[in-house]
């Protein structure tokens with residue numbers, strides 16, 4: 002039965018600063034903590050929907066920073082939702098799409114919170130709003146990014162032993178190509194056939210560097226290369242894909258359905274890293290996935306190193322797909338020193354297991370929220386009184 006109607010009473014945005022378990026080194030940033038941007042939408046019937054718009058390294062990865070996401074939600078986007086009746090999520094998001102350019106991360110957080118609230122009211126898991134889950138659990142890779150080869154090997158061995166991860170993504174591109182190739186080869190040699198090794202350049206190479214680099218990485222035992230060159234160089238990405246030296250995954254090149262269409266039309270990548278924030282929300286991410294499927298491009302569940310909200314929202318969507326050929330990297334919460342849920346997400350036997358229960362199926366630990374909340378960075382948009 003459809004529950005009786007309710008209105009959106011408030012939209013709260015908060016930033017939680019949570020330390021990482023070790024410095025996480027990408028070619029574009031070194032992260033010692035993560036700024037989780039969380040949205041809570043409260044309805045008049047008491048339902049609360051959660052969303053997340055976390056990015057990496059301030060402005061070094063995407064065009065939206067945690068602070069800009071928050072201020073844009075508070076100033077421009079939340080007022081378009083507050084006071085409206087909950088109903089079609091697509092309909093609720095329409096004025097935001099119309100009156101705000103870009104801001105994909107901010108829109109994703111709001112849209113996720115609306116889906117979560119809607120699914121909770123219907124007493125259904127969020128995945129049911131996208132066709133229903135076909136899988137109880139999603140395979141999850143881990144990123145080795147300490148910057149030190151021996152430390153990365155020790156970390157991977159621990160993950161293998163505890164059966165948490167056996168697929169490893171190595172962050173390279175900050176050092177010379179020779180050093181990076183040596184690093185990959187050593188890790189591959191140390192872990193052997195028990196592990197699978199991939200790399201992410203985060204756009205660090207030029208196309209000519211990449212032509213040579215791909216062969217060396219293949220010889221070093223790498224099985225997949227993510228975003229080796231500049232995001233805007235779609236044609237270069239296609240040329241590297243056509244070389245067929247190693248499968249190429251698009252990440253930063255893929256900002257939603259338009260990019261997905263452009264890349265798919267030319268088969269400029271073998272794999273799409275599907276990110277709900279980069280896509281502009283769950284619905285846009287579902288469109289990206291449909292474009293990939295139509296073009297015979299494989300899918301991978303990507304992360305912006307979100308905390309548990311964005312992580313499990315992505316998992317709900319990915320669980321509705323027939324296949325996720327390259328698994329996922331939905332490990333964001335494990336990179337944080339602190340658990341911010343009352344019940345942690347379950348990572349077991351190399352997979353993230355979907356929680357039972359309505360909506361996203363998770364509950365924030367309010368004591369942790371209070372502890373990590375950035376001072377002065379909590380706002381609540383409520384209807385203006387006349």
Ligand code: MUC
Pocket residue numbers: 027057144146201203252303304305306330
């Ligand atoms: C990225 O570029 O894919 C995902 C995993 C990780 O370690 O960094 C992110 C961002």
Ligand code: MG
Pocket residue numbers: 201203227228252253274
């Ligand atoms: Mg990437």
